[in-house]
Amino acid sequence: MKAEGSGKNEPVPAKHAEAKPAAAAAPAPKPAPPEPVLNRRHGKLLTETRYWPTEIWRNPWSLPRYRAGALWLAGIVLGIAAIGAGVGELAAWGEKLLALLGRSGLPPVAVAWVWVLVKLTCVIGVIVANGLWAVWWERKISAHIQSRMGPMYAGGFHGWAQTIFDTIKLLLKEDVTPAAADQVMHLLAPIVAIAPCVMAFAPVLFGDELAAARIDVGVLYVFAFASISVIGVVMAGWASGNKYSLLGGLRAAAQIVSYELPRGFSVVPVIMFAGSLDLAVIGQAQAGYWLGFFPRWFVFYPVVGQLAFLFFLIASVAETNRTPFDIPEAESELVAGFHTEFSGMKWSLFFLMEYGYVLLASFLLAVFFLGGGAAPLPHPAFIPAWLSIPSWIWMTSKAMLMMFVFLWFRWTFPRLRVDQLMDFNWKFLLPWSFANIGLAGVLIYLHLQGWGLR
Amino acid sequence: MSTDEMIVTGPGLEMDTMFVNLGPQHPSTHGVLRLGLTLAGEVITKAFPDIGYLHRGTEKLMEARSYAQCVVLTDRWDYCSAMTNNLAFCLAAEKLMAVPVPPRAQALRVVMCELNRIASHLIFLGTYGIDIGAFTPFLYAFREREMILDLYEALCGARLTYNYIRLGGVAADVDADWTSKCREFLEFFKPRIDEYDTLLSFNPIFLARTKEVGLVSKEAAVDWGLSGPNLRGSGVSYDVRKSEPYCGYEAYDFNVPVGAHGSCWDRYFCRVQEMRQSVRLVEQALAKLPTGELMAKGVPKIPKPPAGEAYAHVEASRGDLGIYLVSDGGVAPYRLHVRAPCFINLAILQEILVGKKVADVIAVLGSFDIVLGEVDR
Numbered sequence: 145m146k147a148e149g150s151g152k153n154e155p156v157p158a159k160h161a162e163a164k165p166a167a168a169a170a171p172a173p174k175p176a177p178p179e180p181v182l183n184r185r186h187g188k189l190l191t192e193t194r195y196w197p198t199e200i201w202r203n204p205w206s207l208p209r210y211r212a213g214a215l216w217l218a219g220i221v222l223g224i225a226a227i228g229a230g231v232g233e234l235a236a237w238g239e240k241l242l243a244l245l246g247r248s249g250l251p252p253v254a255v256a257w258v259w260v261l262v263k264l265t266c267v268i269g270v271i272v273a274n275g276l277w278a279v280w281w282e283r284k285i286s287a288h289i290q291s292r293m294g295p296m297y298a299g300g301f302h303g304w305a306q307t308i309f310d311t312i313k314l315l316l317k318e319d320v321t322p323a324a325a326d327q328v329m330h331l332l333a334p335i336v337a338i339a340p341c342v343m344a345f346a347p348v349l350f351g352d353e354l355a356a357a358r359i360d361v362g363v364l365y366v367f368a369f370a371s372i373s374v375i376g377v378v379m380a381g382w383a384s385g386n387k388y389s390l391l392g393g394l395r396a397a398a399q400i401v402s403y404e405l406p407r408g409f410s411v412v413p414v415i416m417f418a419g420s421l422d423l424a425v426i427g428q429a430q431a432g433y434w435l436g437f438f439p440r441w442f443v444f445y446p447v448v449g450q451l452a453f454l455f456f457l458i459a460s461v462a463e464t465n466r467t468p469f470d471i472p473e474a475e476s477e478l479v480a481g482f483h484t485e486f487s488g489m490k491w492s493l494f495f496l497m498e499y500g501y502v503l504l505a506s507f508l509l510a511v512f513f514l515g516g517g518a519a520p521l522p523h524p525a526f527i528p529a530w531l532s533i534p535s536w537i538w539m540t541s542k543a544m545l546m547m548f549v550f551l552w553f554r555w556t557f558p559r560l561r562v563d564q565l566m567d568f569n570w571k572f573l574l575p576w577s578f579a580n581i582g583l584a585g586v587l588i589y590l591h592l593q594g595w596g597l598r
Numbered sequence: 599m600s601t602d603e604m605i606v607t608g609p610g611l612e613m614d615t616m617f618v619n620l621g622p623q624h625p626s627t628h629g630v631l632r633l634g635l636t637l638a639g640e641v642i643t644k645a646f647p648d649i650g651y652l653h654r655g656t657e658k659l660m661e662a663r664s665y666a667q668c669v670v671l672t673d674r675w676d677y678c679s680a681m682t683n684n685l686a687f688c689l690a691a692e693k694l695m696a697v698p699v700p701p702r703a704q705a706l707r708v709v710m711c712e713l714n715r716i717a718s719h720l721i722f723l724g725t726y727g728i729d730i731g732a733f734t735p736f737l738y739a740f741r742e743r744e745m746i747l748d749l750y751e752a753l754c755g756a757r758l759t760y761n762y763i764r765l766g767g768v769a770a771d772v773d774a775d776w777t778s779k780c781r782e783f784l785e786f787f788k789p790r791i792d793e794y795d796t797l798l799s800f801n802p803i804f805l806a807r808t809k810e811v812g813l814v815s816k817e818a819a820v821d822w823g824l825s826g827p828n829l830r831g832s833g834v835s836y837d838v839r840k841s842e843p844y845c846g847y848e849a850y851d852f853n854v855p856v857g858a859h860g861s862c863w864d865r866y867f868c869r870v871q872e873m874r875q876s877v878r879l880v881e882q883a884l885a886k887l888p889t890g891e892l893m894a895k896g897v898p899k900i901p902k903p904p905a906g907e908a909y910a911h912v913e914a915s916r917g918d919l920g921i922y923l924v925s926d927g928g929v930a931p932y933r934l935h936v937r938a939p940c941f942i943n944l945a946i947l948q949e950i951l952v953g954k955k956v957a958d959v960i961a962v963l964g965s966f967d968i969v970l971g972e973v974d975r
Contacts, residue, residue: 194748197741198786290737467731468803558803559731561957 324385337376351536392481427516629970826917832860
């Protein structure tokens with residue numbers, strides 16, 4: 145084979161196909177059998193009728209769709225900035241609304257209650273809208289990470305209405321309670337899980353001063369309420385009457401309780417820098433720029449800031465039960481963990497909770513480390529002040545950026561084993577977050593000695 | 599202190615074991631395998647693989663089929679790598695009939711088998727990633743596998759059960775379009791392997807899950823009769839393509855990658871490196887594709903090999919696939935036996951799972967890359 149083949153590199157397909165009937169040495173001149181050809185469709189090789197990702201890999205910018213997509217993206221970013229500049233600060237609109245309520249002739253008590261209801265509606269609206277948005281976004285991002293398209297049909301533009309239809313489907317689904325389940329607990333579990341999530345949003349800043357409630361100990365309040373949800377998760381696992389669910393629920397409890405500690409301790413340096421537990425004060429403490437252009441965000445404080453940011457990010461990922469820490473829902477081991485036996489709206493409440501906590505963690509990351517509502521660059525002098533982008537746009541953009549990081553993690557990393565997960569927490573994350581507090585003390589001492597950061 | 603030592607025994611301190619069924623319906627048993635696990639706490643004290651859920655009796659069926667019809671049935675053993683099954687049977691039958699295979703057919707057999715090895719290892723890579731919790735490599739691997747299947751479909755019309763390698767040669771020829779498409783795929787694929795390495799192979803979490811897990815020593819691997827990447831992962835350099843070359847493998851330049859410790863990761867990485875070697879092999883075979891006949895002369899439509907027996911084995915994607923063929927001179931084989939690598943690789947599970955934690959079962963099971971179609975036949 146080697147001797148014959150070495151001289152002739154070009155495959156000659158058509159020739160020896162004709163040689164075959166001759167070799168068979170048929171006596172009569174039968175009509176020649178059709179020449180054997182490769183499978184073709186419309187004269188093309190089948191491989192050419194299918195999508196092969198070779199071209200887009202070689203030079204993506206050569207594809208018009210790719211260039212159009214970049215233009216769309218730029219347009220969307222500019223559009224959001226324009227809407228922001230047009231609307232202005234949302235907190236100011238809130239003040240106007242409150243003033244309007246005050247002039248409506250209602251007694252002050254009623255005004256206060258109506259105002260609370262308005263704010264509650266807004267927060268719940270944010271959480272629900274976030275559920276719709278985050279599911280769609282997660283599906284799109286996972287699709288693009290995995291070189292797929294994701295939802296493309298519902299609603300027309302890139303499947304934007306997909307989650308709306310999904311929600312309608314979930315609302316219409318039969319609510320199944322397994323025979324082995326504890327009926328009352330099974331009903332209560334999603335409620336116990338979602339309620340603290342809504343309450344934890346009370347002091348969360350959506351802009352410089354845009355929050356449902358200004359609480360002096362906001363940081364403590366958020367962490368305290370966020371950790372109540374685990375009771376709902378354990379209830380769900382226990383009440384389902386399913387071994388896998390129970391295992392998932394207990395794993396979730398162990399994991400969430402463990403990761404509470406480094407999550408809390410990693411924020412201590414931030415609290416030390418800002419000198420307050422109030423989220424608004426923490427946000428405002430990061431206003432201003434070093435050398436006139438470099439933002440004074442806590443994440444840019446040397447070593448301490450980056451470490452605290454990383455620890456908080458990792459602990460937040462673990463808190464929200466997402467990959468690489470999604471042990472409670474480990475699909476290849478536990479089917480779906482604690483929500484295996486839930487369907488319809490009960491199930492979607494758990495999902496609303498998960499995405500609610502992702503959003504909460506994203507906003508907290510933005511407030512604690514990324515300067516809150518502060519712009520990354522000072523407002524240029526040549527642009528008039530009324531064109532400035534309001535703080536709620538910056539805050540939301542930073543939160544969305546962090547949310548993207550969450551999704552990015554999920555579709556990149558494998559999953560840790562249970563014991564590795566606990567080892568990582570107790571033997572690495574927790575000691576180092578303690579050490580980080582010490583480092584923050586050193587930094588503050590140096591600052592007081594006149595090596596100041598400010 | 600290990601968990602085993604912590605099991606306290608004594609009067610009044612009796613510890614109960616728990617029996618857990620893993621499969622046949624479970625997200626990560628790779629087909630219809632049932633694993634019966636006896637647990638003491640988190641530790642496995644006894645494990646047995648229970649097979650037979652996919653038994654279709656192909657060995658018996660073949661005794662009532664002509665030799666040409668048998669090739670069709672071989673596709674159904676290891677359906678992820680049907681070309682090598684075709685080849686193993688055809689080699690055995692050609693040995694019986696003493697038919698020389700033309701060089702072009704030999705080279706095409708090498709191309710197709712190596713492409714199929716890549717496709718098969720891609721399935722392993724993707725599903726193993728899912729077992730460990732990484733979803734994205736699965737879609738990457740299937741994207742590339744899809745291209746190989748497109749090439750196969752253009753070649754022989756089938757995407758899974760090819761029936762392409764026939765007695766005395768191959769069924770269809772390739773043309774310049776096909777070879778250029780194949781080269782395009784190879785050029786695309788080579789950097790993708792590096793991408794898998796950065797995404798999965800050297801991911802710290804993946805390493806932590808697999809590097810120290812499921813160790814199989816050299817001796818144990820040989821004793822249990824492992825073959826293929828599972829054997830080479832334990833450091834034994836045995837490859838049928840090198841030790842008993844067929845289809846002219848002796849003329850190609852390729853290496854046999856071996857692992858160091860026999861861990862899950864070694865078995866995994868052996869396969870990743872084998873994909874690189876397969877790409878080299880396909881490139882070499884395409885570069886010196888000889889011209890000439892596709893089918894050997896003198897193979898009748900219904901062959902009746904002289905009475906006798908023959909054994910032929912090939913390096914299939916999952917190990918040493920052997921066919922023992924006995925003919926009594928009739929139209930159908932008198933007896934056919936398959937040395938199925940997956941079946942033999944599966945047996946070691948009952949030894950190495952003992953003493954492992956439950957969480958490692960999925961990682962160990964996945965790393966042996968079994969296909970139940972071949973285990974049960």
